[in-house]
Amino acid sequence: MNTPLLQAEILRKTYGPLVAVEGISLELHPGDIFGFIGPNGAGKTTTIKMLATLLQPTSGTATIDGIDLIRYPREVRPLIGYMPDAFGVYDDVKVWEYLDFFAAAYRQSRDERTATVDRVLELTDLTEKRDAFVQGLSRGMQQRLCLAKCLVHDPKVLLLDEPASGLDPRARIVIKELITRLGQMGKTIIVSSHILPELSDFCNRIGIMERSHLLISGDVETIIRQLQPTRQLLITPLKGVGASGPLREDLEAMPQVEKATVENGDDGTVRVAFTGGLSEQAALLRTLIERGHALCSFTESAMDLEDVFLRVTTGRVN
Amino acid sequence: MNTGNSTLLRALFQDNPMALEGTRVWRRFLRTGGETGRAVNVVVIGLFSILYLWLLGTILHYGEDWSGGLLYLEAILLTLAVPASMYAAVSGERERLTWDSLLMTRLSPGQIVIGKLLWRVAFIGGILLLFLPLLLLCHFMPGHARPDSTGYVVRDADYTLAQMGYAQALLFSWALALASFCLWVSTKTKRSITTLAVATVSLLSFLVLVPMLTALFGGKCELLARDHDYSTSYSYQARLESGYAPLAVLSTGLIHLNPFYQLYSLSYEDDLFSTSSLKQDAWRIWGLNDVMPLIYFGASGLFLLGAWRTLQTLEAPRRTLG
Numbered sequence: 259m260n261t262p263l264l265q266a267e268i269l270r271k272t273y274g275p276l277v278a279v280e281g282i283s284l285e286l287h288p289g290d291i292f293g294f295i296g297p298n299g300a301g302k303t304t305t306i307k308m309l310a311t312l313l314q315p316t317s318g319t320a321t322i323d324g325i326d327l328i329r330y331p332r333e334v335r336p337l338i339g340y341m342p343d344a345f346g347v348y349d350d351v352k353v354w355e356y357l358d359f360f361a362a363a364y365r366q367s368r369d370e371r372t373a374t375v376d377r378v379l380e381l382t383d384l385t386e387k388r389d390a391f392v393q394g395l396s397r398g399m400q401q402r403l404c405l406a407k408c409l410v411h412d413p414k415v416l417l418l419d420e421p422a423s424g425l426d427p428r429a430r431i432v433i434k435e436l437i438t439r440l441g442q443m444g445k446t447i448i449v450s451s452h453i454l455p456e457l458s459d460f461c462n463r464i465g466i467m468e469r470s471h472l473l474i475s476g477d478v479e480t481i482i483r484q485l486q487p488t489r490q491l492l493i494t495p496l497k498g499v500g501a502s503g504p505l506r507e508d509l510e511a512m513p514q515v516e517k518a519t520v521e522n523g524d525d526g527t528v529r530v531a532f533t534g535g536l537s538e539q540a541a542l543l544r545t546l547i548e549r550g551h552a553l554c555s556f557t558e559s560a561m562d563l564e565d566v567f568l569r570v571t572t573g574r575v576n
Numbered sequence: 577m578n579t580g581n582s583t584l585l586r587a588l589f590q591d592n593p594m595a596l597e598g599t600r601v602w603r604r605f606l607r608t609g610g611e612t613g614r615a616v617n618v619v620v621i622g623l624f625s626i627l628y629l630w631l632l633g634t635i636l637h638y639g640e641d642w643s644g645g646l647l648y649l650e651a652i653l654l655t656l657a658v659p660a661s662m663y664a665a666v667s668g669e670r671e672r673l674t675w676d677s678l679l680m681t682r683l684s685p686g687q688i689v690i691g692k693l694l695w696r697v698a699f700i701g702g703i704l705l706l707f708l709p710l711l712l713l714c715h716f717m718p719g720h721a722r723p724d725s726t727g728y729v730v731r732d733a734d735y736t737l738a739q740m741g742y743a744q745a746l747l748f749s750w751a752l753a754l755a756s757f758c759l760w761v762s763t764k765t766k767r768s769i770t771t772l773a774v775a776t777v778s779l780l781s782f783l784v785l786v787p788m789l790t791a792l793f794g795g796k797c798e799l800l801a802r803d804h805d806y807s808t809s810y811s812y813q814a815r816l817e818s819g820y821a822p823l824a825v826l827s828t829g830l831i832h833l834n835p836f837y838q839l840y841s842l843s844y845e846d847d848l849f850s851t852s853s854l855k856q857d858a859w860r861i862w863g864l865n866d867v868m869p870l871i872y873f874g875a876s877g878l879f880l881l882g883a884w885r886t887l888q889t890l891e892a893p894r895r896t897l898g
């Protein structure tokens with residue numbers, strides 16, 4: 259694969275005896291949306307601040323677009339759009355003035371600024387609020403405005419620290435859609451949350467952090483495969499519990515089936531631990547049909563992020 | 577001037593995005609807290625206008641020369657208003673969680689420092705401009721012959737125009753130094769309340785404590801010396817012999833930095849440092865009366881440099897990794 263846009267190597271941050279972040283390594287490519295999950299106090303904000311060049315790591319290195327962000331913070335900052343977990347907005351300014359201010363702070367000319375403000379307002383769906391005063395916006399809109407502010411200089415990397423915290427479900431969905439769209443635009447995004455379902459839909463990569471350790475990280479499918487080396491198939495016979503016995507016996511005799519068990523319940527579903535790939539899975543189905551089993555359902559029970567999260571953090575959470 | 581310089585000046589002054597802060601403050605002043613806030617503003621502005629017009633009328637009608645009092649009033653107003661407008665300049669942004677966003681942009685530390693200063697300088701200028709008509713009237717009105725019950729009275733104005741101009745430069749430079757000092761402290765502290773405390777304590781010790789200590793221990797400071805017999809006993813030589821010299825020089829020196837003392841010595845025809853007795857004193861090396869504004873401007877420069885340096889170190893990497 260091509261060179262990563264964001265790369266961190268054993269980033270570490272300590273406050274005296276307290277280790278806030280213990281040796282984090284990361285590699286992200288354009289278009290990656292990295293979900294950074296962990297309970298409060300895990301070290302997510304500390305990590306993000308280090309990547310944003312606002313906090314000096316105790317040790318370790320990190321680069322963005324090949325530039326060492328510890329040595330050249332001023333060169334790296336224009337590449338980053340950083341949304342802090344707790345942020346303030348200036349009051350007594352209008353939405354467009356607020357964005358215009360930041361565009362000017364990124365040294366854009368007057369004409370460029372007009373176009374920029376229109377663009378980010380459009381992107382964050384705030385065009386109607388153009389002339390509203392910032393302090394009059396709802397929490398969700400302020401959050402979007404903060405995101406809009408991060409976009410005025412068209413950064414390559416977005417560091418979003420809990421962008422959906424404190425929002426109602428609807429506003430949360432709006433923010434999620436926005437982040438998904440930004441990912442499609444090719445931006446590299448790190449988005450943190452202490453609530454897993456917030457991130458499960460749109461991240462292609464995740465990292466789970468707990469007590470200053472990054473327990474696991476990588477792309478979602480790889481992680482699931484790692485944690486669940488066998489695929490779980492759920493096969494339901496048409497005739498219910500009565501037919502599940504023979505079905506189970508047949509299945510156990512087949513290649514690549516490690517184990518077949520009848521699930522609890524009255525529909526007689528058989529759970530199969532299967533080591534084969536997709537084509538073997540298709541062959542299995544064909545064989546079953548040929549042998550005369552009447553099946554009404556044949557599905558893979560995919561482990562979702564929630565299961566991953568529980569599996570990874572079990573025993574470490576108090 | 578080459579283009580490099582002029583773009584720098586543009587970025588600092590003309591096109592400095594930080595100027596938006598002035599707009600914000602002005603708006604807040606105009607619409608503080610909705611309807612009631614507006615009512616309060618109307619009342620305050622109304623009272624001020626009445627006071628102002630009354631002053632104007634009295635000066636015009638009676639030909640009173642109140643310029644001395646007005647200058648003191650100006651000095652007090654600036655000394656209170658400037659720290660009040662500046663103490664939250666940077667620490668306030670930290671508290672309101674807007675500072676990180678600002679640091680992430682391509683604003684240079686210089687732009688931030690100058691931007692923070694711009695509207696405050698306009699504010700200082702506004703106060704000075706407000707007082708200017710009153711002062712000029714004071715100067716010109718009493719100079720005219722004016723009939724009263726005892727016949728014609730002709731009085732000279734308390735200050736010459738040159739002294740008046742000097743006083744304006746003094747007040748402006750003092751206010752600028754104060755603003756720069758508060759800005760510098762503000763870049764150093766995490767909380768605005770700390771900035772306010774540091775500014776208040778520094779001001780109080782500079783304006784009140786030093787003169788008090790001077791009076792007590794330097795004892796023979798000029799203030800006393802000029803009002804009493806200063807012909808021999810307080811001469812530098814006498815102090816030197818009594819072992820007072822360093823303290824005396826220091827305290828008299830420090831008291832000269834006090835803008836109120838500067839205003840006080842304005843009204844004496846003989847400048848303190850040109851009085852015959854003091855001319856012989858070595859401590860006239862402190863005789864910086866005439867260049868006091870320059871000293872304040874110099875101090876402003878140093879404070880601003882300090883603020884700029886602090887912001888630079890906030891920006892720069894503090895550690896090089898191998």
Ligand SMILES: Nc1ncnc2c1ncn2[C@@H]1O[C@H](COP(=O)(O)OP(=O)(O)O)[C@@H](O)[C@H]1O
Pocket residue numbers: 273276277278296297298299300301302303304305
């Ligand atoms: N400035 C600081 N001084 C001391 N400890 C800190 C500081 N900032 C964060 N920490 C500690 O570092 C740990 C990680 O915090 P943080 O990164 O904010 O976690 P998260 O964002 O995942 O909730 C916490 O235990 C926190 O108390």
Ligand SMILES: [Mg+2]
Pocket residue numbers: 299302303304343419420
């Ligand atoms: Mg956090």
